[in-house]
Amino acid sequence: MKSTRFLSPPLDIQSTGFDVGAALARLGGNASLLHELVSRFVREHASSADDVDALVAAHKPAQAVAALHRLKGAARIVGAVALADAAQRAEDLLMVGDAAGLPSFRTALDAACVQCKAIVPGRT
Amino acid sequence: MNAERRRPLLLIVDDEPVNLHLLSQGLQEDFRTRTADCGERALEALASGERPELVLLDVRMPGMDGYEVCRQLKLRSETRDIPVIFVTSQSDESAEMRGLAVGAVDFIAKPVNLRVTRARILTHINLKRNADRLARMSREDALTGIANRRSFDETLTHEWRRSARASSPLALVMVDVDFFKQYNDRYGHGAGDACLKRVADVLASAIRRPSDLAARYGGEEFAALLADTPLEGALQIAEIVRTGVDRLAIPHETSPAGRVTVSCGVGVLIPQAHMPPAELIATADRKLYAAKAEGRNRVAA
Numbered sequence: 001m002k003s004t005r006f007l008s009p010p011l012d013i014q015s016t017g018f019d020v021g022a023a024l025a026r027l028g029g030n031a032s033l034l035h036e037l038v039s040r041f042v043r044e045h046a047s048s049a050d051d052v053d054a055l056v057a058a059h060k061p062a063q064a065v066a067a068l069h070r071l072k073g074a075a076r077i078v079g080a081v082a083l084a085d086a087a088q089r090a091e092d093l094l095m096v097g098d099a100a101g102l103p104s105f106r107t108a109l110d111a112a113c114v115q116c117k118a119i120v121p122g123r124t
Numbered sequence: 125m126n127a128e129r130r131r132p133l134l135l136i137v138d139d140e141p142v143n144l145h146l147l148s149q150g151l152q153e154d155f156r157t158r159t160a161d162c163g164e165r166a167l168e169a170l171a172s173g174e175r176p177e178l179v180l181l182d183v184r185m186p187g188m189d190g191y192e193v194c195r196q197l198k199l200r201s202e203t204r205d206i207p208v209i210f211v212t213s214q215s216d217e218s219a220e221m222r223g224l225a226v227g228a229v230d231f232i233a234k235p236v237n238l239r240v241t242r243a244r245i246l247t248h249i250n251l252k253r254n255a256d257r258l259a260r261m262s263r264e265d266a267l268t269g270i271a272n273r274r275s276f277d278e279t280l281t282h283e284w285r286r287s288a289r290a291s292s293p294l295a296l297v298m299v300d301v302d303f304f305k306q307y308n309d310r311y312g313h314g315a316g317d318a319c320l321k322r323v324a325d326v327l328a329s330a331i332r333r334p335s336d337l338a339a340r341y342g343g344e345e346f347a348a349l350l351a352d353t354p355l356e357g358a359l360q361i362a363e364i365v366r367t368g369v370d371r372l373a374i375p376h377e378t379s380p381a382g383r384v385t386v387s388c389g390v391g392v393l394i395p396q397a398h399m400p401p402a403e404l405i406a407t408a409d410r411k412l413y414a415a416k417a418e419g420r421n422r423v424a425a
Contacts, residue, residue, distance in 0.1 A: 026237045033149055037142055044141050066186060073213055074142035076235040 016115050017082025017108065024079075034078070035120045041078045042116045045071050049106035052090075056099055065094050068105070075112065083112040131156050132249050135176040137166040137193065138211070139185045143234075147180060147211075150238045155245070163188030167196055170203050177249050180241075181228075183212040183219065191226050198227040205256075207248045211236060265340040267317055268324035276339035276347055280401045283335075283351050288395040295350040295358035295392040298408040299327060299365055302385045302420040304344035306378040319374055319384055320344060326368035330361055347408075355392045355425060362388040362423040370421065385421035387412060392425075 013019050020034075027033050048071050055064035072087035086108035090101030133156045136147045141161070148157040158176065160166040163185055170176070179197070183190035190210060197203040210223045213234040220231055229248050232241055263275040271279070280296075287294040301307070301323060308316040320340075327346050328338045335351040348365070350358055366388055374384040389412025393404050415424035 023235075026235060027146075027150060028238050030150065030238075033146075036149065037146055040145050041142050063186075066184070069184065069213075070140045073234050074140050076213075077142055077146055 013081065016118075017080065017111060018115055018119070019079045019081050020119065022079055023077065026077075038078050038116045038120050041074055041080075042113050045074060045109070046113050049102070049109050052105070053102060056094070056102065061094055061097065065091055068094065071109075078116070080112045080115070083108045132177040133158065133174055134245065135160065135166065135169055135179045137161075137163070137179065137185075137190070138182040140182070143182065143211075146236070146238075147241070151242060151245070154242055162186070163190070163193040166193050170197060170206075175203070176206060177252065178245055179206055179208045180211050180232075180245070181208050183210050183223065191222060194223070194226045194228060205252070207252050209244065209248065265324075268321050268340050270324045270328050270346075271337055271339035273339065273342060276337065276341060276349065279337050279339075279349060280404070283349060284395045284401040284404070285397075287351065288397050290352075291394055292352045293354050293392050293394050294404060295353040295355070295390065296404050296408040297348040297350070297358055297362045297365065298341065298389045298391075298405075298412045299323070299346040299348070299362075299386050300388075300412055300416070301344040301369075302381070302387055302416075303376065303379040307376050307384065310376075310378045322372055322374065323369055323384075323386065326372070327365055330364040330368060353392070355390070358390045358392055359423060359425055362390050362425075366421065366423055381421055387415040387420045388423040389413070389415055390423060390425035 024031065024034055027037075048067065052064050052067050055061070055067060068087050068091040072084050072091065075081075075084040075087060086101070086105045090105040093099070093101040131154065134151065135158050136144060137160045138144050138147070139161055144159050144161065148159050151157060158169055160169050164187060166179070166181070167188075170179075181190045181193060190212075194208050194210075197206065197208065207229045208227060209230045209232055210228045211232045211234060212219060212223075223231060230244055232244060263271060265272040283294055301319070304316070304319075307319060311319075324338070324340060324346065327348060331338050331348055331350070333351075337349040339347045339349070341347040348361055350361060353361075366386055369384060369386045372384065376382065376384045379385065389408045389410065391404050391407030391409075391411060393399075393407060395401070395404070411424040415422050418424065
């Protein structure tokens, strides 16, 4: 059965890095679909920072940029705006051969995954 | 047709699982969906099974990107007319121009808004369905549902050139309902229309190959255009039509036969490039008049 209950209490964008309201509005208010997408996001991307680091270490910057780009799109869907911004910065820097954005990307990803578990308690 | 069949089928192409999940689940109330996670699989999906009515296509994918998928699909006659909407975060002008240049009908920016996406998809599917309907109507005879005169003329011109290049025989069977004016006068125009429909059905079921065409030439006159067909084959088809109508045994009191019959004229030519296609029509027409003069309900060649 799909969950029809609404999300956890409104979350503050500044402190959480999430804009759940905007994400939900784009889904036409379908909260259970947002739950599914958040779960899916964590499942697909929780270890993406390791993947990106490995690609950079293997001198495959183009693939690392593509992975960041993909993740950024997925992050925007679930409303993880702070993570999307960090991914964008890391992507921009990596395009000019600079890996300096990767540590803060990793931090943002880990924080977002923690928030995901708050958004969908017991689902991730 | 049940509701499940009428719900349009979409193909959604994206390498990001969260995007695929969003679009396939978020649109499932209005559409049936198939998904592909890369360009190569998208082309595979388009080559087999039910063809989607619209493709939602991600631009940036590893391997074959969205532009290339779109280009490939526009190269194939079976998929050329399927509308493609690009779903992309690259919302800059050059990306849009490039997408439109390879044949996309629209763009949707990521992160997608489901209600906007749904509305745009429905708009393009309706446009496509209307275009298909108009195209079909422009080729069909409204009364009988077989090809109309315009479609016949186009096909004749095309087959004439093709046969001239291949030096192969092109056959035309002209079919005319005997004493049709008298039938209309005796039974009324409603019955006349019904009679023409039944004759058209006989003609349509007499031709078997996809390259053959059954058409309403005008009034009570019909035509069967048969590619790569020598005289014997054309005579056979004409005889099938003649006996088929005879066997319908539609009462016709004011015809000497007492029932509806047809006369057929068969013309066969190996077209020459300098000859006009009208030659074939003139030949079949002469034979048709001969069949009428010899007593009707017969085939002349």
